[in-house]
Each structure stands twice: as C-alpha cells, then as structure tokens.
Amino acid sequence: MNQRDEVITFASEADMPPLPASLGTTLYNKTGSWRYMRPFYRDKTPPCSHNCPAGEDISLQISLIAQGRFEEALELIRLENPFPGVTGRVCPHPCEAECNRAEYGGRVAIHDLERFVADRASQRISEARITNPDSRVAIIGSGPAGLTCAYHLARWGYPVTVFEALPVPGGMMRVGIPDYRLPKDVLEREIAAIEALGVEIKTNMRLGDNLSLDDLKDYRAIFIAVGLSKSRKLNIAGEDAEGVIPGLEFLKRLNLGQEVRVGPKVVVVGGGNTAMDAARSALRLGAKVTVLYRRSREEMPAIPEEVDEALEEGVEIEFLAAPVGVLVRDGRAVGLRCVRMRLGAPDESGRRRPIPIEGSEFTIEADTVIPAIGQEADLSFLDGQVEVERGRILIDRAGATTHPGIFAGGDVATPFGTVAHAIGSGKRAAMAIDRYLRGEELPSLPPLEENVRFSPRPVEPELVRFEDLNLAYFEWAERRESAKRPVKERKKDFGEVALSLDEEQALAEAGRCFNCGTCILCDNCLNFCPDVAIFRRNGSYPFYEINYDYCKGCGICAEECPRDAISLEEEAKWRR
Numbered sequence: 001m002n003q004r005d006e007v008i009t010f011a012s013e014a015d016m017p018p019l020p021a022s023l024g025t026t027l028y029n030k031t032g033s034w035r036y037m038r039p040f041y042r043d044k045t046p047p048c049s050h051n052c053p054a055g056e057d058i059s060l061q062i063s064l065i066a067q068g069r070f071e072e073a074l075e076l077i078r079l080e081n082p083f084p085g086v087t088g089r090v091c092p093h094p095c096e097a098e099c100n101r102a103e104y105g106g107r108v109a110i111h112d113l114e115r116f117v118a119d120r121a122s123q124r125i126s127e128a129r130i131t132n133p134d135s136r137v138a139i140i141g142s143g144p145a146g147l148t149c150a151y152h153l154a155r156w157g158y159p160v161t162v163f164e165a166l167p168v169p170g171g172m173m174r175v176g177i178p179d180y181r182l183p184k185d186v187l188e189r190e191i192a193a194i195e196a197l198g199v200e201i202k203t204n205m206r207l208g209d210n211l212s213l214d215d216l217k218d219y220r221a222i223f224i225a226v227g228l229s230k231s232r233k234l235n236i237a238g239e240d241a242e243g244v245i246p247g248l249e250f251l252k253r254l255n256l257g258q259e260v261r262v263g264p265k266v267v268v269v270g271g272g273n274t275a276m277d278a279a280r281s282a283l284r285l286g287a288k289v290t291v292l293y294r295r296s297r298e299e300m301p302a303i304p305e306e307v308d309e310a311l312e313e314g315v316e317i318e319f320l321a322a323p324v325g326v327l328v329r330d331g332r333a334v335g336l337r338c339v340r341m342r343l344g345a346p347d348e349s350g351r352r353r354p355i356p357i358e359g360s361e362f363t364i365e366a367d368t369v370i371p372a373i374g375q376e377a378d379l380s381f382l383d384g385q386v387e388v389e390r391g392r393i394l395i396d397r398a399g400a401t402t403h404p405g406i407f408a409g410g411d412v413a414t415p416f417g418t419v420a421h422a423i424g425s426g427k428r429a430a431m432a433i434d435r436y437l438r439g440e441e442l443p444s445l446p447p448l449e450e451n452v453r454f455s456p457r458p459v460e461p462e463l464v465r466f467e468d469l470n471l472a473y474f475e476w477a478e479r480r481e482s483a484k485r486p487v488k489e490r491k492k493d494f495g496e497v498a499l500s501l502d503e504e505q506a507l508a509e510a511g512r513c514f515n516c517g518t519c520i521l522c523d524n525c526l527n528f529c530p531d532v533a534i535f536r537r538n539g540s541y542p543f544y545e546i547n548y549d550y551c552k553g554c555g556i557c558a559e560e561c562p563r564d565a566i567s568l569e570e571e572a573k574w575r576r
Helices: 047-051 058-066 070-078 084-090 110-120 144-155 184-195 247-255 273-284 304-313 419-437 503-511 524-528 556-560 571-575
Strands: 037-041 137-140 160-163 200-202 221-224 265-269 288-292 316-318 321-329 332-346 352-356 362-365 368-371 406-408 460-463 534-536 544-546 566-570
Touching: 037 544, 047 058, 058 070, 058 110, 058 503, 070 084, 070 110, 084 110, 084 184, 084 419, 110 184, 110 503, 137 144, 144 160, 144 184, 144 419, 184 200, 221 419, 247 273, 247 368, 265 273, 273 288, 273 304, 273 368, 288 321, 304 316, 332 368, 406 419, 524 534, 524 556, 556 566, 566 571
Parallel strands: 137 160, 137 221, 160 200, 221 406, 265 288, 265 368, 288 316
Antiparallel strands: 037 566, 321 332, 332 352, 332 362, 534 544
16 A cells, blocks of 8 residues: 555544634625526416406416315406306316317316316305495396406495396306206306395396386496397298297296297207207207208317217207208298208308208208307397497497497407306406596506406416426326216206316316416425525515525526426616
C-alpha cells in the first residue's frame, strides 16, 4: 500500500482536525438576476368549460366532487345554473365533445357527475332578501331562460314576477320532455329553490290573451322568454284530419296528465328531439311506431343517445323518406303517402338537401300521425313594440331588444334550441337588466354563441389541449357511465331510463378528470423547484407565490405541472 492509499482512522471526535463551517447563508446571491424566462400561475380554459352553454366552471366543480365536497360542487354549479338536475339529464353535453380525456380512456362523463351531485348533495335553500323593492322585473315565460333570469335577479335582491301561460311552471322542461328522461319531481325541486328566493310565479297568464305588455308598465324591466310554442305544419294534404296531432301538443297533453289516445300504428315525422320523445312516448302507450325522416342518420339533429335508445326499444326509423300526403278515410287518418329521397348539396343549415326521387312513392299505414318537424314562436302579442327578424325577437349581445327596458332570450330570440343555451341566455339577460336598473351602460358581452360566467376564479381564455398536459401524472382509466334500465322493462312505463352513478362510481369518474388548466394544489411546482423559491399562500388565488429574487426561470415548475396551469414568458415583457 503506498502512502496515498493509507487509511486514517479517527478514534473519537477529539482526534479530528478543525473543520471550516459557514455561519452565513447564500441568500445574498439573488439568482433571480440570471433569469430570462419568468414562470407565473395562470389558470386556463378547459375545453369542457369553453363548450358549456351555461358557462359552468366544470374543471373546478369536478375537482370538488373528486374530493367528496359535493355540497360545495353543487353551490359552484348553481352560481351559474339553477337547473343542474335538469341539465345533468337532458343536456346534449357539448362539454364532453372535446374533453381531453377522450384520448386517454374516454371522455369524462360530465353530465353524469352533474346529475349525481344535483341528486346527492343537499341543496341549501337561500331565503328571499329583497334589497331593491322599487325595481320590479316581469318575466314572460317560466322555461329555462325565464327562470334562470329570475333566479339570478332574485339572488341580487330584485323582486321578480314570472308569468306563465301553462297551468304549471317549467315551460318545455315541464311539458316537452317525457318523464323517462326528466322526472317531474327533479324539475319541481329545482323550481321550488327558485321560488324560495322570493320569485313569484303566476300560471295561466298568456300574453295576447289575459295579459299584454301594456299591463306590465309598472315593472321597470321586462324579459320575454316565451319559447317556441307552435309546431310547424307539414303543409301536405290531409294533415287536418282526425288522428293527426302535432308533436308538441302530443307531449304537452301527455305531461299534463290529459287524455292521449293513439292508434296501434303511429308514424312520427321528423328527426329532432321532439320526434324522438314523441316516438318513444307513443311506444310506451302500446303502439308500433315508425319515424319518417327525410335525411340520413348522420344529419339527424336529435341527441345521438336518444336515437340509439329509440332503436333499442323497437322504434323503426325510415331514413331518406318524406310524407307527401295524409291518407284519410271518413275524416280520419289511415296512413301516409311518402316518397324516397336522395341527398344533394348542403343547404343553409349545413346539412345536405333532400331531393325527392321520381317514381319512388310508397304508402305506410298509420292510425295516428305525429308531425314533429320543428317549432316556431307565436309573436302575435308583440303588436310591433319590438323588432322581429326571421321569426325571432331581435336582440343584441346583452339580450336587449329595440325597445328600452324590454329584453328577450331563450328560443324566442336565439337559434340554439337546448336547455343549456336557454340557461346561458337567461344569465345574459339578468346581467343586462341588473345594469339597466342601476342606470348603468349595458355590459359588453361576447357573441351569443359564446358563454358568460359568474365564477370569481380568474381564467385566461387560452384553451388547454391534450398535448399541453403532463401525462406522467395520470393513469389510463376507462370512462364510467351511468347504467340504464333493461330495454324490456323500461319501454313498458315512463320510469326514468338512465340511473344515477353511486358515490363510489362518481368519485372514481371525477378522479379521471385532468382538471385541465386548473391549479388544484398538487404541490408539484413547490416540490420540484431547485431554488426553493415557491411557497404556498394563505388559500387565495394564486395558491402559490414565487420568490422572483431567487427563481432562475429554469421552467421545471411549468414542465412538471400536470395541468398546464403555469406559464413561462420572456422576462423582458415583464420589465416593459
């Protein structure tokens, strides 16, 4: 062993030579001066929230559900939408269309989670607190737009009276959607919560009949949300015969408990949700049902799941076929004369135009014919007081009409046709009416096809895409969907078809959510920061604080953020 390899052994601490020790720190070395990129916390917009017509903060509410904080999740939803039990059931859930989870086990079942929390969480019913007694608001129509507007205005202390033409509140939610999709007790529960805020609902009050706009002159603002109450006619021979009943009228009678008789053979004309609802309802009344639709399955405007369920239950669909006349015997419908169609170039709706095929006529037997080709508004009550364009009340982005103090929304003023869009429209109007009553300029809002929201969380408009996420922190997991009643059982009655998730399923499904662009305090940034320059704050947003004296701008925090809630920007931009 040479001298350099000799091992020195110390028997005790006393044998060790003196060692230098620093009593100071390196805090004097402010390494932040090296930085040319600056990280900062910035929650971004997840695709789900961007696509939600009601403007819900979906990412945050699912995060709360995943933590078992169901009441808080429901309160967050109700900040935007007073009908989570309804939309969780009947909304076509465009929020799921571009869910980033689609590429990693399937889209998150957002509508099932919304339904779960609406049914599971105990709703805190707020009491009425009128703080603006002299600013009375009249709302015409108690559908989703009207009641949403009433809900928000009442939350802000305005006295609101809703006038409804039907004997019950709810509009088309109440009379246009069958129980097997939306049980009445769900809707009634959510309407009761709105009434508890002090909203007064007067039924059997129809504009143009026992109510006029002049009768409402003592109200400081009026919101018209009467919906589309008239079924469009087929404009074919024989459609006034006995046994021909418009789709909306058929559903209304059914949902109001009135007598509805159908023959053993029913033909429904149309391809939208009303057509599917009418067909499946007639099936439950014991009829053999055929749907006649002039385009192909791809062009059907109905919710795809509703079409699937109709086919599963035994509804037959004749695609590329249209009626040309009702066959009548002794004043009663006995069938339809039809023609085969082919698809040509797209029309103004973007769908391919159906063109009759010469010589392809055929007949189909029918004891009952239910036309369901769309609805239109009855605007005869307006008497020129507001401007109308293409069958709808003309409004601006805030829902204001051409008459000061009169606002409009929902299907009577917008072309979107879903409950969620009507809810968003009611929110817009509430914001505008609030400003109007305070004597302020109406709000500058995004286009009608975009949503508005009340959530106080600051969110940048930049969308989070799949490639922006750090998948190292997520497990591949399959989507969990609510179960459905067996086909043989469900088609015999009007009991709800879809079943709710149980708590275990809901927690697991909520846990699949990426929470795109949303900081959920996972601490990755804090744990990975090599400069120990990140600290938790006291609970207010942003939840972390960066000590820029020592942050070198390495970008590790942004790289390790699973959800793309941290951004990097050139330091020079911050110093300008």
